[in-house]
Amino acid sequence: MSLxxxxxxxxxxLLDPTRLAITALLGSATWLEFPFVRxxxxxxxxxxxKQAALLERAGLLTTRKGYIGKRPRTWxxxxxxxxxxxxxxxxxxxxxxxxxxxxxxxxxxxPTPSQPETLDKFAH
Amino acid sequence: xxxxxEDDAQRALAVVAASQxxxxxxxxxxxxxxxxxxxxxxxxxxxxxxxxxxLGALVLLSCALLGAALLVALQTPRGAAVFGRQGxxxxxxxxxxxxxxxxxxxxxxxxxxRITMAAxxxxxxxxxxxxxxxxxxxxxxDLAWNRRLRRDAA
Numbered sequence: 722m723s724l725x726x727x728x729x730x731x732x733x734x735l736l737d738p739t740r741l742a743i744t745a746l747l748g749s750a751t752w753l754e755f756p757f758v759r760x761x762x763x764x765x766x767x768x769x770x771k772q773a774a775l776l777e778r779a780g781l782l783t784t785r786k787g788y789i790g791k792r793p794r795t796w797x798x799x800x801x802x803x804x805x806x807x808x809x810x811x812x813x814x815x816x817x818x819x820x821x822x823x824x825x826x827x828x829x830x831x832p833t834p835s836q837p838e839t840l841d842k843f844a845h
Numbered sequence: 846x847x848x849x850x851e852d853d854a855q856r857a858l859a860v861v862a863a864s865q866x867x868x869x870x871x872x873x874x875x876x877x878x879x880x881x882x883x884x885x886x887x888x889x890x891x892x893x894x895x896x897x898x899x900l901g902a903l904v905l906l907s908c909a910l911l912g913a914a915l916l917v918a919l920q921t922p923r924g925a926a927v928f929g930r931q932g933x934x935x936x937x938x939x940x941x942x943x944x945x946x947x948x949x950x951x952x953x954x955x956x957x958x959r960i961t962m963a964a965x966x967x968x969x970x971x972x973x974x975x976x977x978x979x980x981x982x983x984x985x986x987d988l989a990w991n992r993r994l995r996r997d998a999a
Contacts, residue, residue, distance in 0.1 A: 738860050745861040749868035761867045811861055814854045821851030 730813035732806050734779055739764060740772050744781060744807045747799040752785070755795040773797060781806060881911075 735741045742762045747753055759769045776782040781803030785796045799807065 736857075738857070741857060742860050742864045745864035746868050749865045750872060753868070757871065761864065761871075811858070814857050814861075817854040818851055818858060821848070821854070 730809040730816075732810045734776070734781070735807065735810045737772075739768070740776060741810075743769070743772060743776065743797075744799060744803060745811075747782065747797055748804060748807050752796040752798050755797060758797055776803070 735744060739762060743758060746758055746761055755766075755769070759766060762769065764772075773782060773784060777784060781800060783798050783800055785798070787794055787796070
């Protein structure tokens with residue numbers, strides 16, 4: 722993504738869309754079951770395991786293993802650090818979107834102040 | 846460059862919004878199951894307080910049958926979609942909410958029952974009226990929340 726270095730609050734780890742989707746999903750709940758996250762994010766078991774392990778190592782996520790009846794289950798939860806990082810990241814994204822929206826867009830035909838007027842004649 | 850960054854930021858924000866919507870929708874489905882459980886527990890609790898033992902036993906039996914029907918419904922894909930899969934979300938707040946809902950409904954049903962008994966003395970079954978009022982309030986709240994979720998999604 723071209724957002725790197727745009728805002729200090731942007732979390733490099735959350736610039737990946739899959740990791741961002743996982744954390745945003747977990748941000749609205751306490752514990753989420755692994756298959757639910759996998760289906761909601763639209764990824765495979767192994768890909769989710771890999772991303773979850775990465776987020777867990779970074780301290781954004783915590784996992785818990787247990788059983789429902791005899792079936793083994795894994796639940797994922799966002800840590801308080803993860804929640805704080807997610808909200809900071811989302812706020813930074815909003816700021817970037819707002820700043821960009823506030824900047825008036827120049828039409829491609831409109832000459833910029835540094836652009837000589839003569840160039841515009843040859844542009845057509 | 847600015848335009849590309851804006852697009853990237855908008856795309857990332859859309860990912861966040863979509864994930865939060867999915868999570869909230871799943872919570873809503875799970876809450877329906879919680880409400881149904883809470884209603885069953887509340888009905889069972891209030892049945893114990895009924896002066897008419899025969900009617901109390903009938904309400905308890907109905908609760909048991911409804912509970913069994915719910916367990917069967919949860920095994921079917923349609924039932925799971927309507928009521929939520931067991932254990933999809935393990936929200937601590939939801940468990941606390943479930944307990945509070947049980948207690949609140951358990952307390953509310955006999956109160957509404959007494960009020961309707963006083964208001965409609967001798968006109969039909971006050972228990973039914975109380976049940977309809979409580980159930981109507983729950984359905985109205987559920988529909989209102991569903992509408993809000995749809996509005997958020999739009």
